[in-house]
Amino acid sequence: MLKQILNKFLILNDVQAAIVIEENGEIIQSIKSGIVINEEIQNVIATIMLDSKKTAAQFGNASLSMVFIEFSDYFLILGPVMEEFYLVIIAKSTANIGQITYEMKKNQDAIVSLL
Amino acid sequence: MIDQLPEGKSIGWMQAPPQWIFTHTVRFIGVVRVVIQDGEGFILIKKGKPLMYFFKHGRIELRGHAALDYFNSHPTIEFNLCKYTPEEFAHALKICDVEENQPEPAEMQEQAPVAPAREEAAEEPAAELQEMSPAEHLPAELRETPEPEREIPGTPVPEIPVAAVPVKPVAAVTERVFVPQPAVLEDPDIKIIGQIKKLNGIVAISVFNDDRNILLMGDVEIEPLLKIARTMLATADKITPVLYWGSFVHMTLQIPEGNVIIAPYHENHLCILTTRTINIGHIRRILRDLQQDRSQGIRL
Numbered sequence: 001m002l003k004q005i006l007n008k009f010l011i012l013n014d015v016q017a018a019i020v021i022e023e024n025g026e027i028i029q030s031i032k033s034g035i036v037i038n039e040e041i042q043n044v045i046a047t048i049m050l051d052s053k054k055t056a057a058q059f060g061n062a063s064l065s066m067v068f069i070e071f072s073d074y075f076l077i078l079g080p081v082m083e084e085f086y087l088v089i090i091a092k093s094t095a096n097i098g099q100i101t102y103e104m105k106k107n108q109d110a111i112v113s114l115l
Numbered sequence: 116m117i118d119q120l121p122e123g124k125s126i127g128w129m130q131a132p133p134q135w136i137f138t139h140t141v142r143f144i145g146v147v148r149v150v151i152q153d154g155e156g157f158i159l160i161k162k163g164k165p166l167m168y169f170f171k172h173g174r175i176e177l178r179g180h181a182a183l184d185y186f187n188s189h190p191t192i193e194f195n196l197c198k199y200t201p202e203e204f205a206h207a208l209k210i211c212d213v214e215e216n217q218p219e220p221a222e223m224q225e226q227a228p229v230a231p232a233r234e235e236a237a238e239e240p241a242a243e244l245q246e247m248s249p250a251e252h253l254p255a256e257l258r259e260t261p262e263p264e265r266e267i268p269g270t271p272v273p274e275i276p277v278a279a280v281p282v283k284p285v286a287a288v289t290e291r292v293f294v295p296q297p298a299v300l301e302d303p304d305i306k307i308i309g310q311i312k313k314l315n316g317i318v319a320i321s322v323f324n325d326d327r328n329i330l331l332m333g334d335v336e337i338e339p340l341l342k343i344a345r346t347m348l349a350t351a352d353k354i355t356p357v358l359y360w361g362s363f364v365h366m367t368l369q370i371p372e373g374n375v376i377i378a379p380y381h382e383n384h385l386c387i388l389t390t391r392t393i394n395i396g397h398i399r400r401i402l403r404d405l406q407q408d409r410s411q412g413i414r415l
Contacts (some may be wrong), residue, residue, distance in 0.1 A: 044357055
């Protein structure tokens, strides 16, 4: 079921991967196309999750809504779905970020119900 | 605003680090007119206490700590000390909408380098200055290459020992000493930053490097913001070498109150604080364009 939801992201133009991941770096479910999710990427995602959570806390203990890191070829969007679980989208820089974030919000409850 | 200020009695043009102004004006009441490239500004001072900072370049206006930060971002600045009579000073206060006896604005109190320096100078200013030759006040690089032709002969300085490098009025200066200023922004940069600041939803924008804030536009406390920006930069620095996704364009952290965005900018970095309603796509395009222009070697 989770895979079906993640597939909604993968069909978006230039999206390469959709991953539900735990804060400790453990991948709960992922779906990808044309990209390898290796240990290095897992570590990168874990670093972003932990660092960003700490950074957001510097704003008077604010909760983290989303992190967006862009490079010249790819970008990564990470959003919390529930306590220690995050949804991560990796896409080419040509992908439509507005569409991706819209789908993230739209499918959050469905993902939570499956965790 | 600058044009409305009383002219005052010019004591002379000088070139010195901005901090010099605060440590050498403990008996001065008047305005310090600052000229940086094509922009001009002023610091209204009463006996070493800065009451207002202002700088204008084209349509960009900096006030308070933003203007002070910009002054401080230059190793040396060129300025004219203009002494006011009590009447002129009262008029200037009115124009600046500042009360004479009001405590320093909170934004000015944040400027740690200013207050301690002023307090130290207030203890024994005259004696300390009289014991030192004018050359001892100069920055080392200027002491080594004195420019006697820049002195204004016979300029009486009854209340303020002119210890900085006196220079001729701007109109009369034919040669300028260019001190290397690696962290100083060029005019087009300031224009670009100003344009970004004007976009809907931008609360503040800062240009910073590893050591300090170089330019700030917007009414925020810079230190807490820079602390967050540097934490984000550390995260980006950790992951960039691991990923082969091209050059780093930006990192955006979204919290319920808004967004913090960091991005490379020449040899420095940008930090942008926005409201939640900002059009991220628009900002993203601007940041990408800035990087593309940079990689193509076009000077912004």
